Amino acid sequence: MQTIDTDFNLDAFLQTVPEAPARILMLDYDGTLAPFRAERHLAVPYPGVRDLLNDILSVKRTRLVIVSGRSIRDLISLLGLAKLPELYGSHGAEYLAVDRKYHRRELSAVVAEGLLQVAEWAQKNDLAGIIEKKPYGFAFHWRGLSRTRISNIEKNVCNHWESKASKFGLELHQFDGGVELRPEGIDKGEVVNRVLADAAEGAVVAYLGDDLTDEDAFRAIRGRGVSVLVCETDRETSANVRITPPVQLLNFLRRWV
C-alpha cells in the first residue's frame, strides 16, 4: 500500500461522468455516507446525503450500489431513501436487488459451530456488552472506550481467535472501531468483481469508502474505475484519491447527479 497519488485529477474524472454510456457508483455506508456514532443504530447519513442519493436514483442514469458490513435490514432503515438502490450487506454475504429479490450465502455447519463458540467465548470473557451479532459473524466494537480497555479487548480477541479462526473457516478483520470475525472469502473486493462482471463497455465506475475493509474494493477496482478514500486524514491506502467528509463528499455526489 502507499499514500494517495497526488497527480490524480478527480475533477477531470467527474467531467467524464455526464457523457459516459453507463455509470456505476458503489458506496460504503459507515464513515463514508454517515458519521460514526457510538450508538450504531443512530448512525444516519450526513445532512444532504439522502437528498443527493434520492436524486441519483430518480434520474435513473446510475447503477447505485451500497456496499456495507452492516446487515441489509440495518441498511434499509438507516439509509431512509425513497427508493432502494442495490444493496450488498454483511460484506457481500447478503444481496438485495432493485427488484427486491434477496439472496444470501448459506453458512456451513463448521462455520455455524465456530460462530456459536465465538458467542460463548465472548460471554465467558465479559465481552457480551460490546459484541454485535451479525447475520454472518460477530463484531467487537470499542468506539468510545478507554485506550487501556481497547488494548485489552484487542489483545484478548486476537490472541484467542487468530489461531482458532481458520479451523472454523472464519477470518479476523480489523475495522475502524473494532475487530470482526466472519467467514472466509466474504469481502468488498468480491462485491466489486460481481458488480463489474456485467458492467457495460465504457462505463464510468467509482467506489467510495473509508475503512480498512474498503481496501479490498480499492484493489479490485484498479484499472476499471476510480477508488476514493473518504477520510479526514491521510493514511496508507490503495485508493486513487482522498476526499474529506462531509463537504467534499457532498460535492462529489452533487457533481455525479
Ligand SMILES: [Mg+2]
Ligand atoms: Mg465504512
